[in-house]
Amino acid sequence: MCRCASKNQNLGSLRLLKKIRSNYRIKGENCMKRSKFLVAMMILAVMFTGVLFAGGQQDGAAEAPASDAPVQLKAAMLMSGPINDGGWNTSAYEGLTRLRDELGFEIAYTELVPQAEQKSILRNYARRGYDLVIGHGFEFGDSILEVAEEFPDVNFYQVGGDIQAANAGSGVFGLGELSYLAGKLAAKFTKTDKIGFVGAMEIPTILAEIDMMKKTIAEYNPGASFTIAYTGSWTDVNKGKEAALAQISNGVDVIIAIGDACDVGAIQAAKEKGGYVIGWSGDFNSLAPNVVLTSMVQSVPDLVLAQGEMIKAGTWKGEAKVWGVQEGVEFPGTWSPEVPADLKAEIMADYEAMKAGTLDKRSN
Numbered sequence: 001m002c003r004c005a006s007k008n009q010n011l012g013s014l015r016l017l018k019k020i021r022s023n024y025r026i027k028g029e030n031c032m033k034r035s036k037f038l039v040a041m042m043i044l045a046v047m048f049t050g051v052l053f054a055g056g057q058q059d060g061a062a063e064a065p066a067s068d069a070p071v072q073l074k075a076a077m078l079m080s081g082p083i084n085d086g087g088w089n090t091s092a093y094e095g096l097t098r099l100r101d102e103l104g105f106e107i108a109y110t111e112l113v114p115q116a117e118q119k120s121i122l123r124n125y126a127r128r129g130y131d132l133v134i135g136h137g138f139e140f141g142d143s144i145l146e147v148a149e150e151f152p153d154v155n156f157y158q159v160g161g162d163i164q165a166a167n168a169g170s171g172v173f174g175l176g177e178l179s180y181l182a183g184k185l186a187a188k189f190t191k192t193d194k195i196g197f198v199g200a201m202e203i204p205t206i207l208a209e210i211d212m213m214k215k216t217i218a219e220y221n222p223g224a225s226f227t228i229a230y231t232g233s234w235t236d237v238n239k240g241k242e243a244a245l246a247q248i249s250n251g252v253d254v255i256i257a258i259g260d261a262c263d264v265g266a267i268q269a270a271k272e273k274g275g276y277v278i279g280w281s282g283d284f285n286s287l288a289p290n291v292v293l294t295s296m297v298q299s300v301p302d303l304v305l306a307q308g309e310m311i312k313a314g315t316w317k318g319e320a321k322v323w324g325v326q327e328g329v330e331f332p333g334t335w336s337p338e339v340p341a342d343l344k345a346e347i348m349a350d351y352e353a354m355k356a357g358t359l360d361k362r363s364n
Contacts, residue, residue: 073312075099075132076108076125077304078118080139083111085235087260087282088300092136092159095304103308105132118143126151132311134159134304144168155316157307159300164320171303172205174324176363177354178296179209181332182278183216185293185347186254189276189339193224196247198266200234200259208363213256227252231262240265248273254293256280267291276338283333294347295333302329322364325354 075096083093089111099105108130110121118135122143125133134157135144141161148156148168158170186195195217199206210228217224227247231239240262244255248269257266258280266277267284270291279285279295303323310316323329332351335344353359 072104072106073132073308074106074108074128074130075134075308075311076130077110077134077136078113078121078140079109079111079136080113080115081111081235083109085260086264088234089136091282091300092134092304095301096134098301098305099308102305103312105308115139119147122147122156123150126154131155132157132307132316134307136160136300141170155311155318159303162320165318167318169307169316169318170320171307171323172320172364173298173303174322174327174330174362174364175205175208176212176361177325178280178298178330179212180216180361181347181350182256182280182296183213184220184350185339185343186213186256186278187217187219187221187224188343188346189293190221190224190254192251192253193221194250194252195224195226196244196252196255197226197228198240198243198247198255198257198259198262199228199230200262201232202230206258209258212361212363231259231265233261234259235261237261237265237268241269244269244275244277245273248275254278263295276336279333285334285336289334290336290338292334292336293339294335297331297333299329299331322362324362325351326357 077092077096079089079092081089083089093109096107096109100107108125113121118140122133122135126147132155135141136159138160141158141163144156144158145163145165145168148154148165152167154167156168158168160172161170162172163170197210197213199210214226217226227250229243229247231243233239240257240259242265243262244257244266247255253275254277255266255270255275256278257263260281263277263279263282263284264287267279267287269275270277271288276291276293277284277288278293281298283295283297285292285295306329307316325331332347350359354361
């Protein structure tokens with residue numbers, strides 16, 4: 001090999017080496033630039049994250065433990081009947097929804113509760129952390145007392161009973177006040193001097209109301225008769241209607257009805273054959289605005305709402321209490337235009353006197 005060829009080869013090699021070095025330097029600079037760019041972006045990310053955390057935590061004032069946040073109260077209800085019965089259970093469900101809508105409670109309910117399952121359902125709600133568990137009806141009393149002992153931190157309540165414990169209370173409606181108003185209205189309104197009564201069951205509370213009606217009718221219309229019938233059912237509208245039709249056929253023109261379906265059946269009979277009805281427990285005027293003179297309302301929703309208000313205020317306690325006119329849960333409902341203004345005014349004056357405590361007709 002000649003030295004020229006060798007020299008040329010050497011020159012070629014030098015040029016290639018310079019080119020490689022030049023490329024390496026360019027690539028190295030690019031890598032360095034990329035590294036610097038990545039480092040800068042990481043620094044910005046850290047700074048931005050710090051700003052975010054600083055913005056959500058000012059002066060340490062907003063740094064509060066989660067337990068300081070308001071805790072939503074929870075209420076549950078058990079009912080032996082359906083919530084759409086239009087009477088006793090419907091009114092209870094309305095009270096439960098008012099706890100939610102007016103006081104912010106989380107609510108739950110179980111309807112059509114069999115006697116044998118009462119305790120297990122009560123325990124289930126208690127274990128799930130409900131603050132107030134309500135048994136709607138006299139039939140829940142014994143089960144509530146037993147389960148309440150197992151869950152001392154849960155409040156239990158019975159509508160329509162007389163139980164009492166450290167964490168279990170109950171409420172019943174006042175007897176005598178509404179039956180006095182109904183008896184007086186019927187005695188003064190009747191044109192035939194024949195007044196009827198249609199009830200579901202011959203139970204102590206209804207018997208007490210009937211006793212007051214008899215006395216009041218005799219006081220304000222001594223010549224009037226008072227016919228009494230029981231259907232044996234809270235849910236059979238037809239039986240209530242049949243009993244009312246039988247009374248109307250004998251000349252009765254005003255019927256006082258107690259017992260959900262009894263009210264509905266009596267109203268249907270009066271609409272078909274003539275006559276008037278005084279409803280009970282719920283406000284039945286919307287079924288027949290002219291036929292229903294008024295209703296003697298026992299407001300389960302107001303009673304239930306009162307328990308929720310006390311729970312929220314921290315003043316609720318286990319006690320057996322009577323709730324009546326003065327407590328704001330018993331009152332006349334919507335009035336028929338058929339009732340003379342002076343008679344309506346007289347009945348309402350008696351009601352206001354009961355509220356004021358100047359007229360006492362309560363028997364329990």
